[in-house]
Amino acid sequence: DAGITQSPRHKVTETGTPVTLRCHQTENHRYMYWYRQDPGHGLRLIHYSYGVKDTDKGEVSDGYSVSRSKTEDFLLTLESATSSQTSVYFCAISASSRGANEKLFFGSGTQLSVL
Amino acid sequence: RKEVEQDPGPFNVPEGATVAFNCTYSNSASQSFFWYRQDCRKEPKLLMSVYSSGNEDGRFTAQLNRASQYISLLIRDSKLSDSATYLCVVNEGNQFYFGTGTSLTVIP
Numbered sequence: 001d002a003g004i005t006q007s008p009r010h011k012v013t014e015t016g017t018p019v020t021l022r023c024h025q026t027e028n029h030r031y032m033y034w035y036r037q038d039p040g041h042g043l044r045l046i047h048y049s050y051g052v053k054d055t056d057k058g059e060v061s062d063g064y065s066v067s068r069s070k071t072e073d074f075l076l077t078l079e080s081a082t083s084s085q086t087s088v089y090f091c092a093i094s095a096s097s098r099g100a101n102e103k104l105f106f107g108s109g110t111q112l113s114v115l
Numbered sequence: 116r117k118e119v120e121q122d123p124g125p126f127n128v129p130e131g132a133t134v135a136f137n138c139t140y141s142n143s144a145s146q147s148f149f150w151y152r153q154d155c156r157k158e159p160k161l162l163m164s165v166y167s168s169g170n171e172d173g174r175f176t177a178q179l180n181r182a183s184q185y186i187s188l189l190i191r192d193s194k195l196s197d198s199a200t201y202l203c204v205v206n207e208g209n210q211f212y213f214g215t216g217t218s219l220t221v222i223p
Contacts, residue, residue, distance in 0.1 A: 104149075
């Protein structure tokens with residue numbers, strides 16, 4: 001299994017509080033992604049990174065920010081959590097965006113509940 | 116319009132049956148295609164890549180039809196352990212797009 005660790009695994013927080021989720025990889029892969037998974041929507045991309053300090057928005061980026069100061073760490077921050085951000089969050093990594101190494105490998109996920 | 120569409124199922128099949136899933140994608144410029152498997156409350160895991168020539172891995176066969184923009188997965192001799200949700204995934208440059216998944220339950 002790919003070396004990807006997400007923390008925390010579970011988080012309950014209140015509306016309006018800031019929340020940071022962490023993804024740590026030991027594979028030295030260039031690309032890192034944050035997805036959320038909700039019933040009826042499948043996995044949707046929030047933000048992704050294609051290198052240290054290089055990030056871009058996905059289709060559901062509103063209300064989220066990311067940072068990547070080291071190859072191995074990719075942080076997702078909810079500046080002011082809302083109930084609509086209750087979801088399961090998955091981090092994923094890929095060695096490349098195209099070609100033979102483009103496969104995605106996922107972390108175990110973070111269940112976030114915003115009350 | 117969704118990038119990737121799948122029949123959500125559920126598919127309930129007896130052990131030993133053959134079952135097929137289809138998936139369509141909207142962008143003809145899509146580059147790479149995959150099937151992932153996701154067990155309840157777990158992360159998605161790569162099942163197999165899908166190549167234009169078709170490819171097989173044991174009981175699993177994947178095919179790609181670029182002209183019609185669809186991908187298929189065939190599972191032969193279904194096992195109880197095949198019960199899961201199967202996700203169709205399409206790569207477009209830096210981004211991967213996921214179908215909502217097809218639920219399979221294999222019944223004893």
